[in-house]
Amino acid sequence: MFAIALFAAANAKAQHKCGVTAEAGKQIMEQMLENRNEMRDFVFTRGAITYVPIRFFLVAKSDGTGRTSERAGFQALCLLNQNYLDQDIQFYIKEFKYINSTSIYSNPTSFSGSNAIKNQMIYNALNIFFVKEMSEEGVLGYYQPPAGPQGNDWIVALENYAGQDLVITHEVGHFFSLNHTFYGWESSGGWSEAVHGNPVGNMSPDNVPNERVNMSNCTVAGDGICDTAADYMFPSNNCSYTQNAKDPNGQLLTPDIHNFMNYVYSCTSYNFSNGQKSAISNSLFSNSRNYVRPNYSPNLSPVTGSPTIISPQQSETIATYNAVPLEWTALPGADKYLIELTTAGQETARVIANSNSIVLTNLLPNKSYLWKVMGFNESSTCGGFSGQRIFKTGGLLSDTFTVPDVAKWSIAPNPVKAGASFFVNMEATEAVKASISIHSMTGQLVQEFPQTDFNAGENSIELSTNDLTAGIYFVTLRTKNDFQTKRISVLH
Ligand SMILES: [Zn+2]
Structure with missing residues (x-):
């Protein structure tokens, strides 16, 4: 009974694909053959790395909820750079694009979903859409041909599988003109002796010549690539092939279960064959892919490890919920940081900072927030998150908040003209060290003034507005014990 129940449970689980x-697949095959022809006399430069930009679309429902995460892009980029670097391809993030579309979010292959995708396409980077749901159960991702700006040329993947070889690396393989190693068997759901015979006939269920083990028809059969073994689709969830399928000559198959373009899950490593690699370079350097070779060299500093949170302290209460400064150690190579904040009853919030501190201006009052941070740059996203910390927000607006070291302080003139200077005037109850930082409305650090000694009594410090464009800014005065934020308005 137990065995039967297990078997039923395994069968009930949707097959990943x-x-x-x-x-x-037919369009992909045509493209591969066209590329082969076009690139016949092309001289490839050895050892030169090609930098390929990726635009990650983070899709939310039309009402803005449920958005897929930047982390999916980080995982995908990290994996792609591991798996394609031996082919001298380095991917980098061109941008994250945040779009709200329920039809893309939950039904990307529907008419309205694919229309919405088409409308979002920008042909200056490889475009990858991360979604939460697929139209068909079991589908983890797909590539939509035809190639090039006159075609479609997008990839859609489930956010939760962004870090999987057989999803992201596989779909980018399709983008670069590779078919499944079992091309021609897609609609069959997999070979079975009862349905397809053993040996199999000359043609596959989708009417492609069945590839023979002796390679006699390998350029026109199956995936059209000779050094990938004959394969009639043997999906597996445990990295194995245990069947006894025979080709039309009666020879037993030995399919390559470690190929990126197969459906054999749970292997510890995967690879592309040399023939596949050559199809990938033909695709990359073909005219249809001029748009993913912009001749831009990204920041290549490796970012490893994770930052350490400096402040707030664990369980510290920040009285002002509308001006919460977060700070962490700078990570070598990182020029951006992703901060994740969770609080009960809310979706996880994510913010990208351009330095190792930020002032959050849109939190809720009287809530506990759990947060963590990781560093990255456009080409290096494999670092880890810091440990998590909790802080609490109070119920006060920053303008009414006072700190013990500072009796009172003000900014004058306010408003100030851009280009003019302004003064931070502070009355200290005793000699105190304080630093001043200026953040934009969106929380980006725009200016910072190092810790300075202030005397007991009246102090005045002149600051310049040189780098500030017109707008509202937050000026934060921070002492060892606390901080306070005021708004300043910079005018034209
Ligand atoms: Zn595929």
Whole structure:
């Protein structure tokens, strides 16, 4: 009984697969053959790295909820750079694009979903859409041909599988003109002796010549690549092939279960064959892909490890919920940081900072927030998150908040003209060290003035507005014990 129950449970689980259909496979095959022809006399430069930009679309429902995370982009980029670097391809983040579209979010292959995707496409980077749901159960991702700006050329993937070899690396393989190693068997759901015979016939269920083990028809059969073994689709969830399928000559198959373009899950490592790699370079340097070779060299500093949170202290209460400064150690190579904040009853919030501190201006009053931070740059996203810390927000607006070291302080003139200087005037109850920082409305640090000694009594410090464009800014005065934030308005 127990065994039967287990078997039923395993069968009930949807088979994971890629959404590239037999029809899409045909377009991919045509593209590969066209590239092969176009690139016949092309001289490839050895050892030169090609930098390929990626735009990650983080899709939310139309009402803005449920947005997929930047982390999916980080995982995907990290994985792609591991798996394609031996082919001299380095990917980097061109940008994150935040779009709200329920049809893309939950049904990307529907008519309205694919129309909405088409409308979002910008042909100056490889475009990858992260969604929460797929139209068809079991589908983890897909590539939509045809290639090039006159075609479609996008990838859609489930956010939760962004870090998986057989999803992201596989779909980018399709983008670079590779078909499944079992091309021609997509609609069959996998070979079975009862349905497809053993040996199999000359043609696959989708009417592609069945590849023979002796390679006699390998350029026109199956995936059209000779050094990938004959394969009639043997999906597996535990990295194995245990069947006894025979080709039309009666020879037993030995499919490559470690190929990125197969459906064999849970292997510890995967690879592309040399023939696949050559199809990938043909695709990358073909005219249809001029748009992913912009001749830009990204920041290549590796970012490893994780930052350490400096402040607030664990469980510290920040009285002002509308001006909460966060600070952490700078990470070598990182020029951006992703901060994640969670609080009960709310979706996880994410903010990107351009330095190792930020003032959050849009938190809720009287809440506990759990937060962590990681560093990255456009090409290096494999670092880890810091440990988590909790802070609490109070119920006060920053303008009414007072700190014990400072009796009172003010900014004058306010408003101030851009280009003019202004003064921070402070009355200290005793000699105190304080630093001043200026953040934009969106929380980015725009100016910082190092810790300075202030005397007991009246102090006045002149600051310049040189780098500030017109707008509202937050000026934060921070002492060892606390901080206070005021708004300043910079005019044209
Ligand atoms: Zn696929």
